[in-house]
Amino acid sequence: MSHAEQASEVSEQHGLTVRQYLMIGAALTVITIIELAVSYSDLGSAMVPILLALSAVKFVVVVAYFMHLRFDSALFTRMFVGSFLLALAILVALVSLFWADSHTLPLK
């Protein structure tokens, strides 16, 4: 990380146009509708992965475009993605620890 002395205006000018933002909003709505359709349909074991994938897409789109991560300093991306992955790893670890050890019988 060198001594990049930048003026603040630089980061004020990135981003998309209003039209593009609206398009993204519409896309997000469409994905939500698809999600709903999936949850009401009878897709069996494929359903959970599909739903997770769709919400991941929404997640990424909001973070990348609405939150400007795509245009902003890579530092932000590193910080946020790093924390997010840590949270995800701990979540997965915890959930699997409990599922592996799920003999939680109420005592008589």
Next chain:
Amino acid sequence: MATVAGTLARPANVGVWSWITTVDHKRIGVLYGITAFTFLLWGGIQALLIRTQLAVPNGTVIDAERFNQLFTMHALTMIFLAVMPLGAAFFNFLTPLMIGARDVAFPRLNALSYWVYLGGGLILTSSFFWDAPSAGWFNYVPLSGQTYTSDLGIDFYVVGLLTLGTSSLMAALNFTVTIINMRAPGLTMMRLPVFVWMTLIISFLLVLALPPLTVGLIQLLFDRNFDTHFFVPEAGGDPILWQHLFWVFGHPEVYILILPAMGIVSEVLPVFARKPLFGYPAVVFAGVAIAFLGWAVWSHHMFTTGMGTVPRTVFATNTMIIAVPTGIKIFNWIGTLYGGSIRFTTAMLFSIAFIVTFTIGGISGVMHASPPIDGQHQDSYFVVAHIHYVLFGGAVMGIFSGIYFWFPKMTGRFLSEGLGKLHFWLMFIGMNMTFFPMHFLGLAGMPRRIYTYDQGLDWGFWNMFATIGSYVIGISIIVFVINFFRSMRQPKTAPNNPWDAATLEWATTSPPPEHDFDVVPTVRARDPLWYDRDHGIEAPEPTGEHIHMPPPSYYPILMASGVALLGIGVLSHLALTALGAVVIIYSIWGWALEPTD
């Protein structure tokens, strides 16, 4: 003095009020230091009471209830109110100086974090007037649930830790931003003093480790007061969840406690060996590696909970691997001694002792990392020995090294070296007398957290020995306190750089002016002052330009009192919580509109 409608007038910059309203990182550092040291004494007195009770079999000094409160509060006081804030005292005072900045990124936030810490500390400590928490510092459910501990003690624990967590979170966010963004020209990341690196790392750890604890505390609060059953197996909950959430925080926490000390040692050793730190990049990356691995080991505190074989294998492996980066640090410090021209100042003695005592604690850590062996160690005095070798032999020794080292910079005065050495030797001997025998007691089957034990168990001798040792530590601390007050009565004679050190804080006066540096220094090498010295580079002349510093503010302490009210309300009457919320909202408003220049 411009006053925005509905906000408070600007405070004046003199007297007691100037301390209450200060946003100067150095003053905040001093406040942290004094408060935390007071808590250290208090936690130590609690420890002495514990030791007095345990000195002989079937002791009768303290009853069971008080004893449980004492070791719980001893640990909470030492960890959350003494050692962590002492680390904060150093990084508050030093970080901006070491990176050549005039202040931190968010000075008022910094002040707020101190006042919230004070509030949380007072809430937690005041529990002694009502019911002190008594379920141990990791406060396992169901014992800490409403059914088995119905008094207010556990609520004090929950509210206290939530408040303290808020404070740490604010400090950590602030210092992350400060270190990443406010370095002097030429001070690249790989030229940062190791202490600053460690501050950055613990800031990351705090920001990321506190939330799981917060969630656990919230669940406990709800279980106790709002009828939920997160930890009640009959209703589908599980007490083990608390243990996981606590230790997901708890293990990174122990590195939060040790890394500042490691940073201090990495600053002190090179100065008094008169040579650069051996293998700087390795020391830095080892710190990063420790922090990173620290996330994947938490279940080593739960080896005896009936976890499956495979999870225990995984967590044991991860835990053992931490010995490798830690070893890198130890050997690089030893490498720093090699070929040096060593001056045995008190600060240096503490740092050298740190290497040895911390290694003892680290090695017993690796022993617990083996699950079958841990079956014998867990919840025995062997673990108590481990924690005190790393926490006292590590963190506290490192902190004392730092106090002797930076005292001239902070106050302009020297601590007496004679008394200092007396302090060191008493403390070093006392701590080994106190904590080494605990290994034997652990092996002899003595469980921890027992207020009494039988004559026939043969634990009497070493317990008495340890108790005597703890009094020796006590005397050593009294020596230090005397040394402190004596020095404070001396005139300010310390030059800018009395130890011939290499980092930027020694380039300015002792104590530093409010704006830290007349001219923001330019950094040309990893050990900037040595580089300048060897290359005949003179310090730049002050330009005499007016340096504008952020003005003091009432809002941090006001907002902190709102936060404290919030907590007190949960403990007493919800109306106070509402009042607290009002105070907070009012302070945010005033804070936002208060001009910062």
Next chain:
Amino acid sequence: MAHATAGHAPAHHRTNTGTDNRKLLMWFFLGSECLFFGSLIATYLIFKGDSVVGPFPHDHAGEKGILDIPVTSTSTFVLLMSSVTMVLAVYGAQHGLQKMMKLSLLATILLGITFLGFQTYEFRTFGHEGLNLGTNIFGATFFVMTGFHGTHVGVGVIYLSSLLLASFRRSGLGPEAGFHVETAGLYWHFVDIVWIVIFTVVYLIPT
């Protein structure tokens, strides 16, 4: 808090990494929030399906699930739209379009309040149907998780409202309006993506 800056005037613009201190703080704070909500969601998943008595979230053993997916889908849509208006407010603030900024902020606030209205309605209905914090482990995990999300939305509403109010002052939001609104926007969008996850995990994926 986002307004606290080091006093020496332009210094906080000249940072080593070229990033604004407040934005950096906000991003890292959101990193912390990832772990906060991560822990809450983990708790929910750990106890998913462990309720000993009903009401259950989804259809279970002949009993009808308590979650009202159509209603919540509507509120999800509302929150999603608030993200769109939020990004427009940021756009307005950064391009000096005062009116666009104020209107979009107002819309975002109203949408946020609407979402909270839906949540209140949902909580009350559940209460009437016999699901409370203490009823079963679903109730505990559900109310605590969504409750804390709702609290975040509430804080966001206050945050945005204070910006809106401040923008009516003579000096408006000052020369740094873009940063103020953008930082607030980061928070708002984050709260939205948390809901994206909760909506999928709680409402859409059955037991």
Next chain:
Amino acid sequence: MRATRLGLTSLRGRRLLPLLALVLLVALLVACDAPQSTTEIAGNNNDKLWEPYRVVLVLAAIVFVLVLVLTLGFSIWFRERPGRPARQIHGNTRLEVIWTLIPVAIVAMIAIPTFDALFKIDKDPPADAMKIEAIGHQWWFEFRYLDDKGETVLTTANELHLPEGKPVTIALRSVDVIHSFWVPAISGKVDMIPGHDNNISFTATKARPEPYLGQCAELCGLSHANMRFRVFVQAPADFDNWMSDQKKDSTSATGDLASEGEQLFAQSACIGCHTVRGTSAQGKVGPDLTHVGSRTTVAAGTLENNAQNLARWIRNSADVKPGSKMPPQGASAGGTLTDDQIAAIAAYLLSLR
């Protein structure tokens, strides 16, 4: 800052080490001798865990001595001396790689026997292992011997008898808070957690007349320190005798005092909480007292079992055990029984052999 003042001369350093070694040795011996020592090997689990333990102790000693010698040695050797400036070394990659790899190797040397022992200890017990259920209560242990179908054949408390050489598997449960089952000489501990069916399996390998001492190892409230128990390892034949004695119902008391006590017992609150098989006492809150006279201790291993201690306990159990869940019975402590009555009950209880 003068080197002469440091009080750290090479001479002292040299005397320190042998002294330290001596102290350590003596101390370890003392530790091994203690009645509740972990260093004794009276069970196969301890046998297995000492394989990695020995390795770890040796390696730990080596690492520690290395660090100590290097630190002290360099400190003394490289102390400030006129005319010898510090050598400006910044690092040495080869050395650094070496002291990364050596710990890796040490860790591997620890890990391998560790996992070997772990998998051995965790191996499922043989199908014919004796089955016992140990239940933690605040602050005592209930033990139930189970038959093959899992039915309880014998309930007792605070003293566990085991046959030498026979594998046992103990289901660990708790009715209130977390406790931990620990008999240092026989095996490492495993926690008793409400809602979890943990278990521990081992074979006790050394019969002897004195008991092995055990203790609850997880903080469980006020009297955690007083939650102790004893394990008697007996030759199989002795164990079988004990078992058949214990399975018998209690017999009516002989002797005046004891008979009086029997009556008093049957009329007092005692029967609401305690079971004495063969009588009307069928309470389940406190320990089974059917053969309490045959036990060596009362109050979960804290007091020797004799008339005096029994009386003291019955009069006011909280006096022995802070927080005790058994209400005081003596009139002096708020109960209903006079000291004479208590003495009678104690005599009765002692007769329940």
